[in-house]
Amino acid sequence: MADGSGPSVAARDDLAGVVDLFEWLTRAELSNALSELAFKQRAEVDEDAIDAAIDLAVAEYALVPAPSGALTGDAPADDGAAADGEADPTAESTALAVGPAAFPTLPEGAEDLPHILDVPERGVDREPLADAVLDRLREEAVEAINGGDDDRLETLADVTYDVEAWAPVDVDPIRTRILAEVDE
Known part of the structure; x- marks a missing residue:
């Protein structure tokens, strides 16, 4: 998960692929999924690199903050809202969905994530x-x-x-x- 080169387009599409497996994930759930993948790949987990990759994917519209009205399943209670009511894409509880600039791909081992993570059925x-x-x-x-x-x-x-x-x-x-x- 950390190779020193920073987040790439491939990384953002891998993130979109992971989110696509579940329809939507909170930022914390996505971070956890990426940590699980790193563990499966026997790679070191770099939380800062994970945060940077998620930030880039959101900035480039590969992942988009999803309002609770667009979600089915166990939507986060606070919708990741900041004080002004706007979604805060950096909040751990912000729901993220696959965005328009994504070409979702599955990173190695991602097909096992639905068996590893306890995420109920969801939709967007x-x-x-x-x-x-x-x-x-x-x-x-x-x-x-x-x-x-x-x-x-x-x-x-x-x-x-x-x-x-x-x-x-x-x-x-x-x-x-x-x-x-x-x-x-």
Whole structure:
């Protein structure tokens, strides 16, 4: 789990593959699953690397915080909400689902995780999940525009295409605004 090179695209897709096995996992459950995989692979567990990989997967929309209205099963009671009511993707109780930028793959040994972890049957309703992703994309686009963060805007522009293929939502107004800003 720790090779010193930092999280990669392959790592985020592996994370999405692990989450996909269960439909959704809390951040703490995903961290536990990754620790179990490291143990199975006789690798050293690096909690900081696991946190960084999860953070990257969330930042790049491979994993997305899922609102409780999109979840079936034992949804976390506090939905990982911060004081302002927004989902806090760093909270251990935040539910994470596979996002639009993921190409879920299973890391070696992951097929055994449902037998190792005590996770009940779960599901995700894509419509409220897609609405939450679209809201987040809008907010992050505004933040990046206001902050003059061209790198983030380019990432978000790419994400708009992923979202469009992933869910029946209209991202054209967001993409148009982002691209207008990037092209300036």
